[in-house]
Amino acid sequence: MAPPPVVTGISPKEGPPGTRITIRGEFLGTQVQDLVGLTICGCDCLLSAEWKSPNKIIARSGPCKGRGDIIVTTRSGGQGTSTVQFRGYHETIGPMKESAVWVEEAPSFVWGRRALSPTNYQQEDPLGLSVEGNEKKFPEDELMELFGSDVSGELTSDKFHPGMFLLQNHHATSLEDLKAGLAYLRRKVNSQKEGQLSFLKANVGSVMEQLDTIVLLKDQFETDVKNCPENPMDKLESAIKESMTEANKLFDDVLARRDRADATRNALAVMQRYKFLFCMPVNIEKNIKNGNYDLVINDYARVKNLFKNTEVDVFKKVLREIEYRIETLREVLRKKLEEVPFTLDEQKKIIRHLINLEADGDPAWDAIVSHANYLEKSIKSCTNEYLDSDSRDDDYRGGLTIKSNASTPMSIKQFKLTKSDENNVPSRVQCIEALCDIMLEQLPDLWRLGQSYFTGQLHVTIDNEKQGPFKNFVLSNIQHAVDAMSNVCESNLEAPWLLHSLRCIRHMYVSLIHLDLPSDALDLFESFIFDLRTQCLVAIFKQAADNILLLGRKENWQIEYLDDTGGITKLPSLFEQMTIEASKLARETAVECGHREGSLLVDPGQQSLYYDAIKSLFSSFARCLQQLAFSGTDDNFDDEMTTESHFAGTQTASYRMRDSKMHGPTWEQCLLISLSNIRYTLSDVLPRVEESLKKQGYPDLSSSIGYNSDWTELETLDTAVLDAYLERRCDPLIGTIEPNMYLGDLDWSWNLPPMHMKPYAQEIISNVIGVHAEVRRVSPCLLSRVLSHIVENIAEELARLMTCVNSKFSPSGIIQARLDILMLRKILASFSTPKAKNFFDEALKAVPPPVAKEDAERIDILMTKVTSRMKLQIISLQDDFEDDTTSSKVDSDHTTVV
Structure with missing residues (x-):
């Protein structure tokens, strides 16, 4: 409940009936419909009131007289109070004052006669002084303080007070004029007291002239009777009538002007009284043009309440004009409701306007249908627009050969979009963003509008049978949006854009969850997001x-x-x-x-x-x-x-x-x-x-x-x-054994005393050491895998070669062959597999045993000697050998290039 209205100021503070008054104060109403009453000095002035704001009202005063309060009554606050007062007065209009009112002739106070046309507008001043031009009035407030409200300055009033009369009419008159006026008043009173004799004495000349005239008329009448035997009264009567006719002709124009003035005054009075009605068509067009539909509806309601049962033809004609413009307004509002999009508040406002204008049909349901159709149309147009653009881009790109010149692969950080990526968004991703925006902007309004409809907030008759169609509207539009997004996401979108689309759709989904949509609708989005998450993964x-x-x-x-x-x-x-x-x-x-x-x-x-x-x-x-x-x-x-x-x-x-x-x-x-x-x-x-x-x-x-x-x-x-590595390293190594063995026409039947291992065996050791160094430098853990295969192939090749010797071994040849095989087996023992050892044994079996005991001892001596000379080679091939001088290991904080 709002506070009661309070009037704290008015302008002007006084005036005649019809004065335009600006009323200021507090709590004067929250809107036009809230103002239900306005009285000025006890007169109802609501019809002429124009509500401007909660602090301002403009109205015209009624036929009030005297001081009174300005009382404002509102629907929200009730009857208010006033801290100021307005004084109404009636202006005195004389013959010399411009006015739209016909003024009767002033009465003449002739002795023994009454005025033919008494008037209430002007009385002759009793002091005989002129009051024309005396516009300056004595302040009414001071007069009330001096004499109170029980006395009056009017001559005809029962409460007449001469002091108030003088202050009201002669406060600016000089003392000499007042004395002259007093003498005039005394003579006038005395002359009335003397009677007819005194009057005759004072006017004896005039009386004698009148008697002479009457005697002259009598003589003339007797002469006329003698000369005219007929009755002279008929002739006189006709002459009088003719004179009266001529006299009336003299005043016809004046009387006609008077009649026209009366008719005009009456018409103006009607127009002024019903100005609100006659100006209504123009005001409706102006307010429609400016979009002030509330004012139009409020004025239309007032007109309907005041003139709905009128029988006046003029009023009926004006009402027909008003109805025509109101119907135009209904059509305008219906078209605006179909255009969409509007905010929910604007839609509710348009629906309320149509209901207040008593529009046919169900405006609220029409708004729901229009909104649902517009949402569906927006989804289709958005999809067609972006997908057509994407197909044009594909056609353009189809004629180009795009080659990547990037020297490095894409980093995983490129899953996050950069500013340059955001400026080059693919059309399909833009379609997803646009669809999400459409759903966020329009679907909540559609849902809330439907909820307002079914809860009675739109002030229409609730039709529960429409809940099913409304739910179908919501579900079908969501299904359209989900299908469109699914078609877009099923295209070959890169992972960053898929993640971007997922974020947009999730943001939209969370916003829609807060609307309390039915689970059927949310399940559509949830299923689609689940599939999209799988696709993103x-x-x-x-x-x-x-x-x-x-x-x-x-x-x-x-x-x-x-x-x-x-x-x-x-x-x-x-x-x-x-x-x-x-x-x-x-x-x-x-x-x-x-x-x-x-x-x-x-x-x-x-x-x-x-x-x-x-x-x-x-x-x-x-x-x-x-x-x-x-x-x-x-x-x-x-x-x-x-x-x-x-x-x-x-x-x-x-x-x-x-x-x-x-x-x-x-x-x-x-x-x-x-x-x-x-x-x-x-x-x-x-x-x-x-x-x-x-x-x-x-x-x-x-x-x-x-x-x-x-x-x-x-x-x-x-x-x-x-x-592959063994093929690159082992095959060349094995292939050089036989050529190197018979290099220099070696013959095992020679009797040259052996002094050392043959060059082919030394080269085998050197080649194995080279591979060992290469593997150890890169990955020591691979030594066993690599060298075991190489040693197996070496032992197999050695066994093959010894088995294939064509010549007969001489004692020196036996010592040399066994020395080479034994030393190879000894030096390569760290990487010998059982298979390799079997091959070495086969090679030894292919060589005959020493002929004499001395030969066997010779072999042992040579092995000791060779072992001493090849100590470095033997140590370098030890699997557990570690030497800081030869190790290629570096600190973990450094790298080395092979």
Whole structure:
């Protein structure tokens, strides 16, 4: 309940009836409809009131007289009070004062006669003084203070007081004039007291003239009777009538003007009284043009209440004009309601206007239908606009050959959009953003409008049968939006844009959840978001797999020793880092559940997708290592020099190796580095990746069917790389044994005394030491795997050669052959496998035993002598040998180039 109105100021403070008064105060109403009453000095002035604001009202005074309060009554605050008063008075209009009122002639106070047309407008001043031009009035407030409200200055009033009369009419008259007026009043009173005799004495001349005239008329009448025997009275009567007719002709124009003035005055009075009605059509057009529909509706309601049952033709004609304009307003509001979009408040306002204007049909339901149709149209037009734009862009891009000249693969950080990316948003992503904006802007208003309709807030008759169609409107529009978004997301969008779209859709989904939409509607979005999260998960790992496949561009063949077992490059660490970052990103964006979202990776189908995505990471890294390991073959090199390779635009790994005799590693060294990387990945990186994924809450990889087979590709690659290295190192070494053995026409039947191992055996030791040094420098843990294969091949070749000796062994030949075989077996014992030892035994069996005891002793002496001379070679091939002077191990904070 608002406070009661209070009037604190008026302007002007006094005036005649019809004075335009500005009323100021507080709590004068919150709107036009809130003002229900206005009285000025006891007269009802509500019809002429114009409400401007809670502090201002403009009205015209009624036919009041005297002082009185201004009382404002509002619907919210009730009847108010006034701290000021207004004084109403009636102006005295004389013959010389301009006025639209016809003024009768002033009465003449002739003795013994009454005025023919008495008037209430003007009385002759009793003092005989003129009051024309005396516009300055004595302040009414002071008169009231002096005499009170019980006396009056009017001559005809019963409460006449001469002092108030003088102050009202002669307060500016001089004392001499007042004395003259007093003398005039005395003479006038005395003359009335003397009677007719005194009057005759005072006017004896005039009386005598009148008697002479009457005598003259009598004589003339008698003469006329003699001359005219007929009755002279008829002639006189006709003459009098004729004179009266002529006299009336003299005043016809004046009387006609008087009649016209009376008619005009009456018409003006009617127009002034019903000015509100006659100005209503013009005001309606003006307010419609300015958008002031509330004023139009308020005025229309007042007109309907006042003149709905009128029988006056003029009023009926005006009412027809008003109805025509009101119908125009109804059509305007209906069109505005169909145009959309408007805010919810504007829609409710238009609906309220139509209801107040008594529009046909159900404006509220029409608004709901229009809003639903507009939402559906917006979704379709948005989809068509952006998809058409995207197809045009595809056509344009189809005529171009785009080549990437990036020297490094995409980093996982590129999953986060940069400012340049935000300025080049694909059309499909813009479509997703636009659809989300449309749903956020229009669907809440549609839903709230429907809720307002069914809860009775729109002041219409509630039709519960329409709840079903309304729900269908909401569900169908949501389904349209979901289908459009699904079509866009099913296209080949990159992972960053998919994540961006997921964020936009999730933001929209959370906002719609707060609307308390039915679960059927929210389930549509929840199912779509679940599928999109799965798509984002797969896209993130696919993007990571593609980036891992391009890691070869970052390989510079710098090795870092982690421990004594061997060294690796930064490639396995990059693989591990990118895998973990991709899993974290997928966890934060897709796997983690938002508000009212289902858990991902729960059902077997989702887990299968996850296992396949992780497997693709392992496979990509295996292919990357394979490309690096075998990029130095002659065939690949020739192809890369003539065709555009996978690493187009960059200096390929093979080209660096072929042109790196002075700057980079050989292909054999690259094979060893790749082999070390593979073993480190299998033994350390993959278990750490598995543990990290498990800590992040992903399904356990060990529970996946065929999980161990996921690593088979790396195992197979490990074997292939090892075979390639052995082929590069072992085959040339074995191939040189036989030529070197028979270099210089060696013949085992000669009797030259042996002094040392033959050159072929020394070269075998030197070649093995070279391989040993090469492998140890890269990865000591590979020594046993590499050298065991080489020693087996050496022992096998040695057994073959000894078995195939055609000549007969001489005693010296026996000593030399057995010395060579025994020393080789002794020096290579650290890397001899049982198979190699069997081959060495076969070689010894192929050589006859010493003929004499001295020959056997000679062999022992020579072995001791050779062992002493080849101590350094023997020590260098010891598996547990460690020497700080020959070790290539460096601190963990440094790297060395092979």
